Amino acid sequence: MTTAYCVKCKEKNAEMQDAKEVPFKRKGGKVGRAMTGIHAKCGTKMFRILGANA
Ligand SMILES: [Zn+2]
Numbered sequence: 001m002t003t004a005y006c007v008k009c010k011e012k013n014a015e016m017q018d019a020k021e022v023p024f025k026r027k028g029g030k031v032g033r034a035m036t037g038i039h040a041k042c043g044t045k046m047f048r049i050l051g052a053n054a
Contacts, residue, residue, distance in 0.1 A: 004048035006039045015040040016048070024049060 006014035019037035026032045033050040 002035050002037065002048070004035065004037070004039075004046040006042065006044055006046055008042050008044040009039065011039075011041075014046065016046050021050075 002016040002019040003013040004016050005012050016035065016037035017040040019035050022034055022036050024032045024034035035048045035050060037046055038044065039046055
């Protein structure tokens with residue numbers, strides 16, 4: 001299960017539904033990875049940046 005912070009619920013480790021990995025532009029032009037999805041409870045879009053070394 002992927003979790004992220006939900007800005008609407010102000011809930012940490014909120015369950016992310018339909019999580020998928022997307023490229024994420026970092027400072028300096030490097031591309032990192034992030035997860036995007038929706039909060040299972042309220043449907044708000046969530047975004048989580050994955051570690052650069054992942
Ligand atoms: Zn939520």
